[in-house]
Structure formats: structure tokens, C-alpha cells
Amino acid sequence: MTEASRSIAGGTCHVFHAFEVGYSIDIDEAARRVSGADRIALASSDRNVAGADFESRPLRVSIELAPITHERFTVTPRAHVTIFHFGAMSVRLDIPLTGVTTALPQLARTLVGQADLLHAARTVATEVIQLLGPAI
Incomplete structure (x- = not known):
């Protein structure tokens, strides 16, 4: 195998953090309170052949994030938050993949127990919780 065949042509490592933020979230109220939030549906695919979907479709919003660099890896400056009606929130941080x-x-190894990433995800979750206010 040549060195070129072992290089990464492109890709993204998605780092997810999940938070329980309340007993439930009024998604309609949340959509009114958070500008730029979009309802999302489960995509049709081989894994979702029956076309299953959420009864109350979650919201997705993007939040600006301070840059985080650890060793040679840098998180993109935008976090993606998914808000679920059952009181959960998922924060996704993206790390572009390049190199070998x-x-x-x-x-x-860098991701295991990475306090900076957890802190960034909590900061984003706290910001979104404040935006949601009484929707939670």
C-alpha cells in the first residue's frame, strides 16, 4: 500500500454530547423562540425502510462556537444542536479530517475524556436552554 493510498481525502469526525434538559420541550414554542431553527425528519434509507419518523419532529439549530484546537485537530466554529420533544438535546461538534x-x-486518544470539548458542548447547550426559556 502506498503512502498516497493511506491519506485521508476528506471527511469529518462528528463528536456528539447528549444532555437531558427537562421533562419535555414544547417543540412548537421552541421553534418560535429560536431563530434559524428547522424541523428535521428521519431520512428514508435502507435502515429506515418503513419510513419511520418522530411524532413531533425535532428542531435543529446551529450555534457559533469559539475555535478549539487540541494537538493537531481543530473543531469547526459551529455546533449543531438537535432539540427533542422528550427533553433531550444533542450537541454535535465537527472535526475535519485531513492528512494520513x-x-x-x-x-x-485525543477525544477520550476531552474536557475542552465537553465544556464547549455544555456552553452551547446552556445558550440554547436560555433561548428556549419556558418551552422547557
């Missing part, structure tokens, strides 16, 4: 595949184990 031999760097992937280093990325995996």
Missing part, C-alpha cells in the same frame, strides 16, 4: 490514516488513532 495513521493520525486517526491519535484523534481517538
